[in-house]
Amino acid sequence: MTSPIQNRKYATEITAANEGERVSIAGWVHEKRDLGGVFFLIVRDRSGFAQVTLLRKKTEKELFERVKRVPRESVVAIEGEVKREQKAPNGYEILPTRVEVLSEASPVLPLDTTGKVGAELDTKLDARFMDLRTERTKHIFLIRSRILKAIRDFLDERGFIELNTPKIVSAATEGGTALFPISYFEREAFLNQSPQLYKQMLMASGFDRVYEIAPIFRAEAHDTTKHLNEATSIDVEVAFEDHEYVMTLLEELIAFVYTNVVDYPGLAKLDLNLEVPKVPFRRITYDEAIEQISDAGEEIVWGEDIGTSAEHTLGKIIGELYFITDWPCAIKPFYAQPAGEGKDTCNAFDLMHPRLELSSGSQRVHSYELLKQQIESKGLSADSFEFYLDSFRYGMPPHAGWGLGAERLLMCMLEIGNIREVVLFPRDRKRLVP
RNA sequence: GCCCGGGUGGUGUAGCGGCCUAUCAUUGAGCCCUGUCGAGGCUCGGACUCGGGUUCAAAUCCCGACCUGGGCGCCA
Numbered sequence: 001m002t003s004p005i006q007n008r009k010y011a012t013e014i015t016a017a018n019e020g021e022r023v024s025i026a027g028w029v030h031e032k033r034d035l036g037g038v039f040f041l042i043v044r045d046r047s048g049f050a051q052v053t054l055l056r057k058k059t060e061k062e063l064f065e066r067v068k069r070v071p072r073e074s075v076v077a078i079e080g081e082v083k084r085e086q087k088a089p090n091g092y093e094i095l096p097t098r099v100e101v102l103s104e105a106s107p108v109l110p111l112d113t114t115g116k117v118g119a120e121l122d123t124k125l126d127a128r129f130m131d132l133r134t135e136r137t138k139h140i141f142l143i144r145s146r147i148l149k150a151i152r153d154f155l156d157e158r159g160f161i162e163l164n165t166p167k168i169v170s171a172a173t174e175g176g177t178a179l180f181p182i183s184y185f186e187r188e189a190f191l192n193q194s195p196q197l198y199k200q201m202l203m204a205s206g207f208d209r210v211y212e213i214a215p216i217f218r219a220e221a222h223d224t225t226k227h228l229n230e231a232t233s234i235d236v237e238v239a240f241e242d243h244e245y246v247m248t249l250l251e252e253l254i255a256f257v258y259t260n261v262v263d264y265p266g267l268a269k270l271d272l273n274l275e276v277p278k279v280p281f282r283r284i285t286y287d288e289a290i291e292q293i294s295d296a297g298e299e300i301v302w303g304e305d306i307g308t309s310a311e312h313t314l315g316k317i318i319g320e321l322y323f324i325t326d327w328p329c330a331i332k333p334f335y336a337q338p339a340g341e342g343k344d345t346c347n348a349f350d351l352m353h354p355r356l357e358l359s360s361g362s363q364r365v366h367s368y369e370l371l372k373q374q375i376e377s378k379g380l381s382a383d384s385f386e387f388y389l390d391s392f393r394y395g396m397p398p399h400a401g402w403g404l405g406a407e408r409l410l411m412c413m414l415e416i417g418n419i420r421e422v423v424l425f426p427r428d429r430k431r432l433v434p
Numbered sequence: 435g436c437c438c439g440g441g442u443g444g445u446g447u448a449g450c451g452g453c454c455u456a457u458c459a460u461u462g463a464g465c466c467c468u469g470u471c472g473a474g475g476c477u478c479g480g481a482c483u484c485g486g487g488u489u490c491a492a493a494u495c496c497c498g499a500c501c502u503g504g505g506c507g508c509c510a
Contacts, residue, residue: 031470031472033473034467034470035468035474037467037469038467038468039468039470040470040471040473042471049471051471053470055468072461087469087470088469088471089471107462108461109462110444111446112444112445112446112460112461114460115472116445116459116460116461116472117445117459117460118445120445120502120503122501122502122503123445177508177509193510194510216510220508222507222508223435223506223507223508224504224506224507225503227510228510233510307506307507308505308506308507309505309506350510360510408510
């Protein structure tokens with residue numbers, strides 16, 4: 001006995017041209033429509049929908065009654081004959097000869113998969129497995145996959161090597177953010193907040209163009225629509241180049257990603273009007289940013305970081321993707337290269353979306369002496385950075401790089417209000433399950 | 435951590451002191467219907483987060499807890 005699941009096709013692989021052929025499909029019971037003498041079973045799979053039609057008079061009674069009773073969202077396998085039918089999705093329907101219920105669903109569902117009734121984010125996240133069956137959520141993650149592929153294609157094409165650095169580390173990397181402590185045999189260790197130090201160390205390896213797409217962990221108790229305690233960072237580091245080079249690389253990458261998403265057929269399901277941003281992106285200095293923000297009537301002090309409301313004010317003024325450059329050294333990490341004689345700024349930049357910051361990067365300090373000095377001037381202990389500093393003592397090329405938040409990019413592109421929506425199983429201060 | 439909102443059937447909501455044995459939609463159970471595509475029609479089932487308080491009377495007002503949305507802070 002052959003199972004109908006063998007040789008199954010996706011719903012959209014079948015067309016009216018297959019009329020008369022025997023096919024198998026498998027998927028979830030999306031909807032049932034009982035008209036009395038005719039019964040429609042809409043089966044959903046990854047590709048879309050297929051209509052399975054049963055005529056009361058022409059169908060074996062046992063089969064007809066059994067199909068009528070299959071609860072929605074049950075998993076079924078169908079074998080039957082293709083019939084051209086203009087009124088059906090994809091222009092065909094299946095007249096089943098065999099229906100197997102592979103998994104019967106409980107009849108009362110945690111949320112509606114058809115889009116008739118909405119669900120709150122919390123409800124969706126609690127039942128994420130089912131939320132992913134909805135068109136909107138499904139496409140968010142298909143687009144996410146597409147974006148990550150586009151990024152890899154873009155970087156691979158330019159000679160980058162994809163590498164992975166440890167997520168379990170011995171100490172704070174850059175200071176700043178809080179870390180999650182973990183028990184590591186008889187020692188304490190931490191989940192890494194950023195691959196920063198490791199990707200820089202790789203610059204001393206001869207792998208002069210590297211990237212990593214991996215999780216980062218931050219133990220901040222923040223509670224906003226743009227922060228996660230576990231996020232995905234896209235990190236790039238390039239040797240023998242400076243901040244200008246990596247800014248250009250970044251804007252071209254972003255434009256390439258947009259181009260790939262604009263072409264995505266499922267974009268229509270998300271109801272947005274996406275345009276590929278023009279390169280080069282606008283660049284404004286930190287000084288200009290402060291001026292613009294204070295001209296707009298917002299209180300801001302030079303030398304301080306740009307807070308959320310100032311960020312929004314500036315975003316509204318600029319209205320497109322832009323870079324903020326020439327940041328004060330004092331508010332950028334120790335590894336940012338100072339601009340030089342008599343200046344208190346460094347060669348660091350942030351890539352901003354009108355809503356929020358997407359990426360930050362810089363030309364890095366590659367002089368051992370200067371780096372050590374900057375670590376100490378930030379009040380950090382050079383000893384705990386020995387493993388990192390060592391790589392600067394035996395031939396470290398000049399280099400630059402950036403880190404880009406994958407979820408932030410996705411939420412901004414798709415105009416999604418809460419970053420949790422673009423993570424399968426988000427980790428925030430309150431949520432550890434599922 | 436601070437400041438505002440909000441917790442009503444499975445889901446999404448209306449009601450905001452007595453008209454509430456609580457509205458509507460969807461879902462569920464059942465029935466009618468041979469072409470649905472958010473099918474339609476009829477019947478039935480299903481809820482006021484928890485604990486105190488005020489009041490003749492609380493879903494409705496007050497207090498606390500828990501959960502939750504947003505604004506900020508912190509942070510990327």
